[in-house]
Amino acid sequence: MRIAAIAVAVVWTLHGQSLPVTYDRLLNADKEPGNWLMYSHTYSGWRYSALDRITTQNVKNLGVKWLFQGRSQEKFETTPLVVDGIMYLTRPENDVFALDAETGRVMWTYSYKNPQRTYNCCGNVNRGLGVLGNSLFMNTLDMHLIAIDAKSGRELWKTEMQDYTASGGYAATGAPLVVKDKVIVGMAGGEHPISGFLDAYDAATGKRLWRFNTIPQPGEANFGTWAGDSWKTGGVATWNTGSYDPESNTVYWGTSNPWPDYNGDYRAGDNLYSCSALALDPDSGKLKWHYQFTPHDTHDWDASQIPILLDAPFRDKPRKLIAWAARNGFYYLLDRNSGEFLLAKSFVRQTWVRGFDDKGRPQVIPGNDPTPEGNDQIFPGVDGAANWMSPSYSPLTKLLYVFARDERRLFTKNTVRHAAEENNAVGGRGAGAGIFGAGGNGGGRGRARFAPEESWGKVVAIDPLSGNIQWEHKVITPPWGGVMSTAGGLVFGGTQEGVVFALDARTGERLWYFLGNDRIYATPISYLANGKQYVSLAVGDVLVTWGL
Amino acid sequence: MTVPDAQQGAALFQTHCTYCHGAHGQGGRGPDLTTGQYKHGGSDASLYDTIRNGVRGTEMPAVLATDDEVRKMVAFVKTLGALPPGEKPPGDADAGKLIFEGKGACRTCHAIGRDGGSLGPDLSDVGRRRDIQYLEESLLKPEADVPIRYRSIQVITKSGQTIAGIRLNEDDVSVQLRDEQDNLRSFLKENLREIRHDKPSLMPAYGARLSKKEIDDVVSYLSSLRGVQ
Numbered sequence: 215m216r217i218a219a220i221a222v223a224v225v226w227t228l229h230g231q232s233l234p235v236t237y238d239r240l241l242n243a244d245k246e247p248g249n250w251l252m253y254s255h256t257y258s259g260w261r262y263s264a265l266d267r268i269t270t271q272n273v274k275n276l277g278v279k280w281l282f283q284g285r286s287q288e289k290f291e292t293t294p295l296v297v298d299g300i301m302y303l304t305r306p307e308n309d310v311f312a313l314d315a316e317t318g319r320v321m322w323t324y325s326y327k328n329p330q331r332t333y334n335c336c337g338n339v340n341r342g343l344g345v346l347g348n349s350l351f352m353n354t355l356d357m358h359l360i361a362i363d364a365k366s367g368r369e370l371w372k373t374e375m376q377d378y379t380a381s382g383g384y385a386a387t388g389a390p391l392v393v394k395d396k397v398i399v400g401m402a403g404g405e406h407p408i409s410g411f412l413d414a415y416d417a418a419t420g421k422r423l424w425r426f427n428t429i430p431q432p433g434e435a436n437f438g439t440w441a442g443d444s445w446k447t448g449g450v451a452t453w454n455t456g457s458y459d460p461e462s463n464t465v466y467w468g469t470s471n472p473w474p475d476y477n478g479d480y481r482a483g484d485n486l487y488s489c490s491a492l493a494l495d496p497d498s499g500k501l502k503w504h505y506q507f508t509p510h511d512t513h514d515w516d517a518s519q520i521p522i523l524l525d526a527p528f529r530d531k532p533r534k535l536i537a538w539a540a541r542n543g544f545y546y547l548l549d550r551n552s553g554e555f556l557l558a559k560s561f562v563r564q565t566w567v568r569g570f571d572d573k574g575r576p577q578v579i580p581g582n583d584p585t586p587e588g589n590d591q592i593f594p595g596v597d598g599a600a601n602w603m604s605p606s607y608s609p610l611t612k613l614l615y616v617f618a619r620d621e622r623r624l625f626t627k628n629t630v631r632h633a634a635e636e637n638n639a640v641g642g643r644g645a646g647a648g649i650f651g652a653g654g655n656g657g658g659r660g661r662a663r664f665a666p667e668e669s670w671g672k673v674v675a676i677d678p679l680s681g682n683i684q685w686e687h688k689v690i691t692p693p694w695g696g697v698m699s700t701a702g703g704l705v706f707g708g709t710q711e712g713v714v715f716a717l718d719a720r721t722g723e724r725l726w727y728f729l730g731n732d733r734i735y736a737t738p739i740s741y742l743a744n745g746k747q748y749v750s751l752a753v754g755d756v757l758v759t760w761g762l
Numbered sequence: 763m764t765v766p767d768a769q770q771g772a773a774l775f776q777t778h779c780t781y782c783h784g785a786h787g788q789g790g791r792g793p794d795l796t797t798g799q800y801k802h803g804g805s806d807a808s809l810y811d812t813i814r815n816g817v818r819g820t821e822m823p824a825v826l827a828t829d830d831e832v833r834k835m836v837a838f839v840k841t842l843g844a845l846p847p848g849e850k851p852p853g854d855a856d857a858g859k860l861i862f863e864g865k866g867a868c869r870t871c872h873a874i875g876r877d878g879g880s881l882g883p884d885l886s887d888v889g890r891r892r893d894i895q896y897l898e899e900s901l902l903k904p905e906a907d908v909p910i911r912y913r914s915i916q917v918i919t920k921s922g923q924t925i926a927g928i929r930l931n932e933d934d935v936s937v938q939l940r941d942e943q944d945n946l947r948s949f950l951k952e953n954l955r956e957i958r959h960d961k962p963s964l965m966p967a968y969g970a971r972l973s974k975k976e977i978d979d980v981v982s983y984l985s986s987l988r989g990v991q
Contacts, residue, residue, distance in 0.1 A: 287820065331816070331824045382826070588785060626785045689934050711933030727935060 333383020771838025887989025
């Protein structure tokens with residue numbers, strides 16, 4: 215592997231190949247381990263770096279090489295791209311920087327100004343870029359998709375995806391996924407009475423090519439899983455990034471919660487396609503199959519995780535698989551050609567499921583619904599067992615790594631009437647999504663129920679074919695960052711206290727740490743610059759890059 | 763601001779604010795609003811501005827509501843930080859002050875104004891924030907509700923030494939605490955045998971140290987502490 219990595223690096227350097235990033239290069243991104251060409255590194259969603267110069271033996275010598283000062287108070291959730299020695303990253307809200315990946319020196323800056331008021335639920339964040347040809351693609355908080363020239367930072371085109379003020383507010387925060395000549399982009403807004411979709415745009419012109427409505431419309435298959443008119447305001451956003459299987463030509467993408475989040479009274483039914491994995495034809499936007507992890511969700515356990523695509527024998531038969539550690543506390547294995555449910559197993563403490571039927575429908579335990587006075591006996595918590603933070607799959611260990619949140623929280627049912635029932639209410643008014651009280655800072659005049667030692671985070675190494683947990687590395691606080699595995703036998707990630715760690719991918723033992731002392735809301739990458747391997751991760755408002 | 767304003771504000775608060783600030787304003791993803799202290803200003807104008815425009819650089823968004831609705835939310839939020847009037851303290855506040863400063867030795871750990879220790883919460887305005895029943899319970903059963911910041915922690919070093927205090931900070935590598943002698947201490951976890959959280963409060967239960975009347979007097983004194991208005 216090391217020889218292969220060096221050979222690839224030499225080839226790129228000798229040929230001076232940088233831009234353009236062709237679709238063929240994206241298809242073969244695994245053969246360019248020195249680069250990071252898309253959000254999850256490859257279409258398979260693995261976030262696995264085949265670089266092996268930083269190893270379990272020498273990681274103890276890892277040191278900071280450079281810093282990029284973000285100078286932003288927003289959460290810094292970015293995954294940078296690296297193309298042959300140049301790093302491209304988004305910095306909140308929607309600024310783009312091109313840096314020398316060896317020194318961190320800025321080469322150009324693109325600045326996008328959002329309106330004063332935007333409608334993102336959870337911070338003015340952005341998670342990254344897509345690249346094709348000489349163009350970078352970024353979606354914005356005010357619902358635009360922008361193409362930027364990767365050499366100059368000049369804006370090439372800008373397309374409005376949707377009126378960002380409509381229906382209580384839309385936003386876009388995820389990294390676009392480039393497939394063929396299309397840019398596939400999701401949207402956020404599931405905390406408002408919006409109607410979700412996934413879009414594809416022509417990478418050359420910005421023209422919209424298709425839109426898939428995440429809530430079936432009248433006349434479409436699966437219409438009628440929402441009581442009354444609740445489908446019109448049912449939420450179901452697509453706010454993270456998907457994965458892609460070129461062989462079957464299928465894009466896989468997770469959907470968010472139904473609206474209102476914590477009150478299902480006005481939307482009886484399964485509420486398709488909320489909290490689901492979707493399999494779509496990227497040429498047409500047509501749905502191939504769906505699997506709903508959480509029917510009629512009332513806990514905001516959306517399925518906005520990165521799908522992991524695997525080929526492996528399962529029950530003595532070679533299978534095309536999709537592995538999914540979901541926000542609802544269960545790890546799932548599905549057949550990715552049919553959507554068939556194969557297994558589910560919890561990877562954190564959970565209180566809401568007794569078992570699954572043959573189709574993978576959860577058998578729900580009563581008493582786990584939010585209540586007006588608050589229900590604090592529910593695991594997982596409102597931020598879920600997994601969230602948007604990337605998992606990682608290593609083909610070396612054949613393990614799936616998930617940085618999980620193991621906690622319970624207070625769920626309170628929103629007592630406000632559904633906005634759809636109020637006159638003229640669906641314009642942003644009555645957009646209260648629900649209620650939750652968090653642990654961590656006590657209960658004010660009430661009771662401090664959740665001591666820090668009652669909830670924690672953990673990197674879990676899951677055998678994807680059985681769902682069994684091989685090891686756990688516990689941290690003191692439920693995390694908001696993801697993990698990356700490498701061919702050096704390591705798993706990198708960072709905690710809410712800013713402890714950046716490298717674990718032994720086989721045992722979970724922590725082999726190295728760096729004390730960043732600020733919260734980490736991002737997932738690491740690794741790349742080569744001038745022949746040396748680096749690891750980058752945003753810590754607080756600083757992008758830190760380490761090397762040997 | 764009128765009472766009906768605050769009542770309407772309560773309904774609006776349910777809609778717009780509880781997602782982050784909790785069902786009763788006790789905090790969650792957003793700050794606790796029941797302390798009567800607001801980082802971005804507690805005046806009507808400041809609260810109005812915070813709700814109307816959000817706080818740039820934080821997760822606090824501009825709230826989608828009419829100006830009149832924002833004013834009603836301000837009225838309601840102000841009720842969260844103040845106890846309802848009319849509770850009559852049970853004892854003699856002056857006598858309670860003497861016990862607080864003398865026999866009770868409360869100042870060892872609690873500050874009022876600039877004087878006092880920092881092992882327990884600052885009590886300068888505790889009468890505005892806590893009702894009679896809560897204050898009494900805090901004296902008799904201090905472990906019933908310990909703010910996270912004042913939870914006690916015990917670390918046991920590999921050499922067998924035990925140090926108790928309140929946790930100031932912690933990550934996966936180290937823990938920082940204020941020990942019982944008010945020293946700032948830090949320990950690498952690799953040098954510790956154990957960290958214990960099983961005794962949540964450092965405060966003694968006063969039921970065994972003070973008479974019922976003395977407890978009532980201290981409660982009355984605490985209830986009289988209203989801080990700087």
